[in-house]
Amino acid sequence: MIQVLAAGNKVWLRGPSKEVRDAETLIEPAMSFQPQGYEYSEKYKSGDWDGWVRLYRRYDHAFPRGFLSDVLELLELNGTDYKYTDETEPMVFPMPALPGALQGITLRPYQDEAVAKTLAVRQGMGRPPLRPRLSGASTPPPSSSFISRSSQRNG
Numbered sequence: 799m800i801q802v803l804a805a806g807n808k809v810w811l812r813g814p815s816k817e818v819r820d821a822e823t824l825i826e827p828a829m830s831f832q833p834q835g836y837e838y839s840e841k842y843k844s845g846d847w848d849g850w851v852r853l854y855r856r857y858d859h860a861f862p863r864g865f866l867s868d869v870l871e872l873l874e875l876n877g878t879d880y881k882y883t884d885e886t887e888p889m890v891f892p893m894p895a896l897p898g899a900l901q902g903i904t905l906r907p908y909q910d911e912a913v914a915k916t917l918a919v920r921q922g923m924g925r926p927p928l929r930p931r932l933s934g935a936s937t938p939p940p941s942s943s944f945i946s947r948s949s950q951r952n953g
Contacts, residue, residue, distance in 0.1 A: 799813060799817070799879040799880060799881060800812070800813040800817050800818060800821055800873070800878060800879065800880040800881075801813050801880070801881050801883065802866075802869070802870065802873075802880050802881070802882045802883070803883050803885060804863060804866060804882070804883070804884045804885065804886060805884075805885040805886055806863070806886055806887075807862060807863045807864075808860050808861070808862065808863060809860065809861055809862075809863050809865070809866050809869070810858065810859055810860045811825075811859040811860075812859070817878070818859055820878070821873060821876075821878055821880075822854065822856060822859070824872050824873070824876055824878075825854055825861065825869055825872060826852065826854045826856070828865075828868065828869075828872060829852065829853040829854040829861060829865060830850050830851065830852045830853070830854070831850070831851055832849045832850055832851070833851055836849035836850075837849065853865070870882065
């Protein structure tokens, strides 16, 4: 069984050598590309570079966290057993108290939903739904409620 270990913005594969090598055979091609115009690079022309950018690092079996869901999907499609562990330390930001004018305001249902979804995201960025604002609307943007709830959660 392969261990998929995430910490910060990196993910590592750990486990028996053969299983890790088999997984790398699946993963590495999906994380490799030839940038446009690579053939004009001096390093390519001189033979010092083959023209491929590889985002999977075989020497430490690591890849950028942004590829995590794609890698897990590849492993599942291939029938590879894995255990995922996230050792990322939660980031805590000291949050100032909300101004009095923003306290006690009731959010609209779609704003409340956006705040809840954003707080549930453990990686990447939550994107609230795009809603047109009516001129003269007096409700605060979901971000003020997010800040308030986030400080309660981290406090």
